[in-house]
Structures are given as structure tokens and as C-alpha cells.
Amino acid sequence: MLSVAGGVSADPTEETADDHKVVEIATPAPVKDVMLLKAGAFIRTDEGYARLEPCAATLVCALKTGRVEQPTPTPPGGLPDGTVAERDDGDIREAWYAMPTRRYPHGVLGDEFExxxxxxxxxxxxxxxxxxxxxxxxxxxxxxxxxxxxxxxxEVVTIVSNAASGARLSIWGIVEGALAERAAGEPIGRANRWLNPLPVRDDAPVMAVITPHLGGPLLQWRFENDALSEPLRLGGETLFSNHAIGSRDLSTSVRNETIWAVPERERRALIVGRNDEILFRLPLNFTVADDMAIVGNAVVMRSATGKLYAVRLP
Structure with missing residues (x-):
């Protein structure tokens, strides 16, 4: 059963000052997807693709572009609709999931395969x-x-789910010539309960929202000496959500070197923090859909109706 250390208990303060106001971004048509690709952040509409770039007028502008390089699909035998994680340095350069199976009938990611x-x-x-x-x-x-x-x-950061105890954060790597689990967090404690990590960064803690479809805590672990620390809860009793059930997109939260942003449980408010500290809570007049990105010094969010918005980061 997942246990949590006493975390940062500060209650996030609502802020509506101009430096945190929500700005609507003009797009050629309703946005179907926000795409985080090697070349940057893009949107997809029925009229094609547009690249997201910082601009003065609306923090971020959508500039129409041609074809874009899509993520690398998994090789034969890989997970359907999965993609290959890639990087240019270190011992592990690529990783992907394989051996599709129906043995865990949860379907939280919109299909029957894990x-x-x-x-x-x-x-x-x-x-x-x-x-x-x-x-x-x-x-x-x-x-x-x-x-x-x-x-x-x-390290390879994954989500492993057990038929009895549900999901756990699982860290893998090459150990004595084999791919092995190097460390794992405690499982949630119940089948069909899931967690969704925030983007990972080098030499930094791992963060994840527990049970994002129900609204759950935002936890942080440090990976040191081949072990995960006891998780620290951020935001006190605040409940977060960074995934829409059934969505194939796991990017409803963002993070850079020090700043992170995650929607609150109903995805109608944005919580922004720096490291272990909550900076502000920003109420929204729309529901955040399943896509977010950082472009320049702004968080970009897609609404459930296909509109695109930006908020300046601290």
C-alpha cells in the first residue's frame, strides 16, 4: 500500500493578477491535438499543422507549417500506438514497450492492450x-x-500495474548485462488504480499524480543509490488530475528546470509550483483537455472545445 511522507502543506493561493492571466491563442481551426515533437511543440487541426512559437501579442502564436516529423512508432511486436523514447547521450538511447497483452482489463488508455x-x-x-x-x-x-x-x-521510468495491487512507479536500467528493475515505489494498493508521471528530467526528482481520474495527490520521489525515496506530497490536500480517462495522450502536465504546472482535480484550475513550493492557483473558465506544453515562458493548454490558451510562467 502506497504511503506518503508529510509534504508541503501550503495551501495554493488563488491569483488573478495580469502576469498570470489566461490569453487565448488564435488558431486556424479548432485544435485536435497538441504535439510535443523533436522539433518543438505543434498543434494539429483539420487544416493541418501549426508550430507554436513565443510571441509578444498573445505569449504564444500558432504559425502554419507543412508536414511534421512524428514520434518513432514501436518496431514489430511493439505496443500498438506506442512510440519509441529516444535520447542522444548515455548508455540507453532508445526504449519501448512490447508484447501486447489483454491480461490486465483496465483500458484506462483507451484500448484493451497493455x-x-x-x-x-x-x-x-x-x-x-x-x-x-x-x-x-x-x-x-x-x-x-x-x-x-x-x-x-x-534510467527508464515506467508504470507497472499489478492485478492485485494496482500501479507503481518503476525504474529500470542495465544491471550486470541485463535490463532489470532498479527501484520501485510502493503500489497504490488496489487493482485498476493508476498513476501518471510528469515529464522526467536529468538529475531531478520524479513526480506523478496518483489516481488522476479520481483526483489524487501529486507525489515526488528522489532516485538515489539505486532506490526511490519515500514520496513527498506536494500541495497539501490539493487533488490533481493530469490525464483524461481513455485518452492516448499522457501530457496533461508540464515541467521545465524548476517550474511545473498541473491541473486541479476537475481540470478547471491550474496549479503552478517551483520545486517543492506551490506558487499559485489559477482558476480557468474552461476544462483543460488532454494536452499541455511549455512554449518559451508560457504554459499552453487545449480546452475540451478545441481552443488554445496560454499562461505566463513565473
Whole structure:
């Protein structure tokens, strides 16, 4: 059962000052998707693609563009609709999920398949594969690659779900010539309960929202000495949500070097923090859909009706 250390108890303060006001971004048509790609942040509409760029008038502007390079799909045998995580340095350069299975009938990500295996490819071209026990799956779409402890080797951040105890944060890497689980958080404690990590960063804690569809705590772990710390709860009793049930998009939260932003439970307010501190709570007059991005010094959000908005970061 997941246990949580006493966290930052500060109650986030509502702010509506001009430096935190919500600005609507003009788009060619209603936005169907916000895409975080190698070349930057883009939107997709029925009229094609537009690149999101910082601009003075509305913090962010959408500039029409041609075709964009899509994420790399998984190789044969990979998870349907999954993609390959890639980076240019470190021992692990690519990772993806494989061995699609129906053995965990939760469907939180919009289909009936989860993954039974994790695959990693290293800088020297070696491919490693790890299979989970038959009562577990990777309830995820794309692994996350980061050097969490700053030691020069890459960790693979995943979500593993167990048929009895639900989801847990699971950290993998190359250990003595094999792909192995290096550390894991405690499971939520009940089947069909899930968590969704925020974007990961090198030499930084891991953050995740627990039970985002019900509204849950935002937790933070440090990965040190091949172990995860006891989780720290951020925002006191505030409940967060960074995923819409059934969505294939897991990016309803953002993070840069020090700042992070996550919607509140009903996704009609945005909580913005710096490291362990809550900076402000911004009420919204729309429901955040399943896409967010950081562009320049602004958070970009798509509404459930397809409009695009920006908020300046501190």
C-alpha cells in the first residue's frame, strides 16, 4: 500500500493578477491535438499543422507549417500506438514497450492492450528485453529516459500495474548485462488504480499524480543509490488530475528546470509550483483537455472545445 511522507502543506493561493492571466491563442481551426515533437511543440487541426512559437501579442502564436516529423512508432511486436523514447547521450538511447497483452482489463488508455515487456537499445547497438510476470503489465504507452541521479547512466521510468495491487512507479536500467528493475515505489494498493508521471528530467526528482481520474495527490520521489525515496506530497490536500480517462495522450502536465504546472482535480484550475513550493492557483473558465506544453515562458493548454490558451510562467 502506497504511503506518503508529510509534504508541503501550503495551501495554493488563488491569483488573478495580469502576469498570470489566461490569453487565448488564435488558431486556424479548432485544435485536435497538441504535439510535443523533436522539433518543438505543434498543434494539429483539420487544416493541418501549426508550430507554436513565443510571441509578444498573445505569449504564444500558432504559425502554419507543412508536414511534421512524428514520434518513432514501436518496431514489430511493439505496443500498438506506442512510440519509441529516444535520447542522444548515455548508455540507453532508445526504449519501448512490447508484447501486447489483454491480461490486465483496465483500458484506462483507451484500448484493451497493455505491454508485457520492456525493450531498451544501448549506444553500442545492443538490444535488451525484460518480461514482466503474468500478473503484471506496463500500463503505459512510451517509457521515459533520464539520468535521474546524475551518474551518467540512463534510467527508464515506467508504470507497472499489478492485478492485485494496482500501479507503481518503476525504474529500470542495465544491471550486470541485463535490463532489470532498479527501484520501485510502493503500489497504490488496489487493482485498476493508476498513476501518471510528469515529464522526467536529468538529475531531478520524479513526480506523478496518483489516481488522476479520481483526483489524487501529486507525489515526488528522489532516485538515489539505486532506490526511490519515500514520496513527498506536494500541495497539501490539493487533488490533481493530469490525464483524461481513455485518452492516448499522457501530457496533461508540464515541467521545465524548476517550474511545473498541473491541473486541479476537475481540470478547471491550474496549479503552478517551483520545486517543492506551490506558487499559485489559477482558476480557468474552461476544462483543460488532454494536452499541455511549455512554449518559451508560457504554459499552453487545449480546452475540451478545441481552443488554445496560454499562461505566463513565473
Amino acid at each position: 505491454a508485457g515487456s520492456l525493450v531498451a537499445r544501448t549506444a553500442d547497438g545492443q538490444t535488451y528485453k525484460a518480461d514482466l510476470p503474468t500478473d503484471e503489465v506496463f500500463e503505459d504507452l512510451t517509457p521515459r529516459l533520464a539520468d535521474l541521479d546524475g551518474d551518467g547512466t540512463i
